[in-house]
Amino acid sequence: AQTVTQSQPEMSVQEAETVTLSCTYDTSESNYYLFWYKQPPSRQMILVIRQEAYKQQNATENRFSVNFQKAAKSFSLKISDSQLGDTAMYFCAFMIGWGNYQLIWGAGTKLIIKP
Amino acid sequence: EADIYQTPRYLVIGTGKKITLECSQTMGHDKMYWYQQDPGMELHLIHYSYGVNSTEKGDLSSESTVSRIRTEHFPLTLESARPSHTSQYLCASSESGGTQYFGPGTRLTVL
Numbered sequence: 001a002q003t004v005t006q007s008q009p010e011m012s013v014q015e016a017e018t019v020t021l022s023c024t025y026d027t028s029e030s031n032y033y034l035f036w037y038k039q040p041p042s043r044q045m046i047l048v049i050r051q052e053a054y055k056q057q058n059a060t061e062n063r064f065s066v067n068f069q070k071a072a073k074s075f076s077l078k079i080s081d082s083q084l085g086d087t088a089m090y091f092c093a094f095m096i097g098w099g100n101y102q103l104i105w106g107a108g109t110k111l112i113i114k115p
Numbered sequence: 116e117a118d119i120y121q122t123p124r125y126l127v128i129g130t131g132k133k134i135t136l137e138c139s140q141t142m143g144h145d146k147m148y149w150y151q152q153d154p155g156m157e158l159h160l161i162h163y164s165y166g167v168n169s170t171e172k173g174d175l176s177s178e179s180t181v182s183r184i185r186t187e188h189f190p191l192t193l194e195s196a197r198p199s200h201t202s203q204y205l206c207a208s209s210e211s212g213g214t215q216y217f218g219p220g221t222r223l224t225v226l
């Protein structure tokens with residue numbers, strides 16, 4: 001069975017610092033997708049970044065980047081130059097690349113950016 | 116920007132009442148999902164649909180029911196609300212193999 005583990009329930013950093021959120025997953029599949037979602041206190045879930053397992057290059061979206069280590073089944077999210085608006089719950093999620101379109105979710109990491 | 120809507124945003128209701136949570140999307144996505152989420156906790160899939168007239172139960176057992184008569188509409192119904200149903204309900208949609216886009220959620224409180 002596929003599982004997603006986020007080992008950091010809560011993190012806090014100062015504004016402008018860089019922070020890395022960890023995510024590991026377990027699967028026997030070779031074709032899959034990985035996601036990071038953000039849920040601010042207003043509670044609308046928003047996609048941060050997406051990575052296809054067949055791509056070796058790490059995905060990047062502005063200040064957000066991932067470190068995808070396929071052999072280690074690790075998918076960490078790095079936030080550079082953190083801003084107060086980055087305060088949110090961050091969820092890592094996984095989806096196999098065929099047939100089943102359901103996301104497997106991690107338990108989330110609460111990130112607090114301090115002024 | 117994803118266009119997926121949920122109404123109402125907040126609902127406080129008494130035990131035993133029948134309620135319907137509405138979810139609509141304008142993106143033409145064939146796949147839609149309902150999640151239950153307690154504050155600050157992980158998401159639990161309660162229902163999903165891969166197209167019109169297709170509905171399935173998710174991993175978390177739920178007393179709710181869903182229907183999918185139109186592509187854009189995926190309402191969730193509770194026939195008799197109970198305090199244990201108090202939670203947030205999130206609706207999402209996606210294309211095949213694609214990213215899920217979420218609505219703003221409905222915060223349900225059953226007294």
